[in-house]
Amino acid sequence: MDKFHSGFVAVVGRPNVGKSTMLNHVVGQKVAIVSDKPQTTRNRIQCIVTRADAQIVFLDTPGIHKPLHGLGRYMVSTAKRTLADVDVILFVTDGNHLPGRGDEYIAELWQASDIPVVLAVNKADLWDKSPNGEDKEKVMLNAYSALSDFHAVFPVSALTGYRLGELVDYIVTLLPEGPKYYPDDWVTDHPEQFIIAELIREKVLELTREEIPHSTAVVIDEMQAREDRDLVDIWATIYVERRSQRGIVIGKNGSLLKQVGQLAREDIEGILGSQINLQLWVKVQEDWRNKRRSLDNFGYKLDR
Numbered sequence: 374m375d376k377f378h379s380g381f382v383a384v385v386g387r388p389n390v391g392k393s394t395m396l397n398h399v400v401g402q403k404v405a406i407v408s409d410k411p412q413t414t415r416n417r418i419q420c421i422v423t424r425a426d427a428q429i430v431f432l433d434t435p436g437i438h439k440p441l442h443g444l445g446r447y448m449v450s451t452a453k454r455t456l457a458d459v460d461v462i463l464f465v466t467d468g469n470h471l472p473g474r475g476d477e478y479i480a481e482l483w484q485a486s487d488i489p490v491v492l493a494v495n496k497a498d499l500w501d502k503s504p505n506g507e508d509k510e511k512v513m514l515n516a517y518s519a520l521s522d523f524h525a526v527f528p529v530s531a532l533t534g535y536r537l538g539e540l541v542d543y544i545v546t547l548l549p550e551g552p553k554y555y556p557d558d559w560v561t562d563h564p565e566q567f568i569i570a571e572l573i574r575e576k577v578l579e580l581t582r583e584e585i586p587h588s589t590a591v592v593i594d595e596m597q598a599r600e601d602r603d604l605v606d607i608w609a610t611i612y613v614e615r616r617s618q619r620g621i622v623i624g625k626n627g628s629l630l631k632q633v634g635q636l637a638r639e640d641i642e643g644i645l646g647s648q649i650n651l652q653l654w655v656k657v658q659e660d661w662r663n664k665r666r667s668l669d670n671f672g673y674k675l676d677r
Contacts, residue, residue: 380460
């Protein structure tokens with residue numbers, strides 16, 4: 374009988390390199406929200422891949438960056454803690470740009486560790502579109518490979534899925550023999566309310582700009598399935614830091630908030646498998662990213 378392998382893989386990298394997009398592709402459905410805004414992922418999100426020979430628990434971490442407020446410190450602390458107790462580290466980089474100081478800093482985090490590290494140079498799909506695609510691939514792979522002593526290096530595309538299957542197969546070879554930690558049909562260990570709140574926040578990220586995306590938090594106030602029909606009522610509050618931001622999120626005559634609700638409803642119905650009635654409110658919680666109580670209430674608990 375073939376041996377079963379299982380373990381935990383920390384996915385780390387700078388903000389906006391495509392970690393969440395990659396994991397959604399590997400899992401086969403949306404688990405982590407994605408956006409072109411940096412620092413989209415705030416919590417450590419577990420994405421579970423189960424196959425006949427293995428179960429991989431990917432830990433999608435917030436992008437490691439220089440924190441400017443309490444929320445930022447929470448995000449970076451979360452990412453660093455994740456490296457302490459995993460079987461494999463997957464370092465994801467942006468293959469459209471040469472390594473920067475941030476990549477060098479991240480690569481230093483595991484130098485004293487014996488945990489195997491795999492390098493995934495993302496956005497390989499863009500190399501074919503450049504005038505010197507083959508040369509660019511060689512330059513990028515060599516530049517990132519020089520950052521550390523990697524077990525393996527994979528050029529990948531989170532957008533198209535290029536070589537992601539090979540990457541997962543290789544990671545399985547690094548995992549120890551072990552049990553199945555989660556049921557076969559699980560793709561995340563987070564409760565539905567967490568995923569729903571994240572999907573709503575994703576739509577705010579998509580539809581707003583400047584300071585609004587990073588000043589937003591979403592809380593599910595109540596969620597109740599109706600007994601007489603296939604419908605789930607969801608009441609949620611979008612928090613911002615200033616009154617002017619509240620007006621922007623609501624939009625003229627409520628137009629932007631309505632659009633947020635429509636887009637979020639489609640994704641949420643896909644996850645729950647039933648119709649939903651989504652009611653959204655927008656409230657002001659001044660400077661919440663720097664207030665410990667607000668951070669705790671919104672699920673971003675800083676180390677004591």
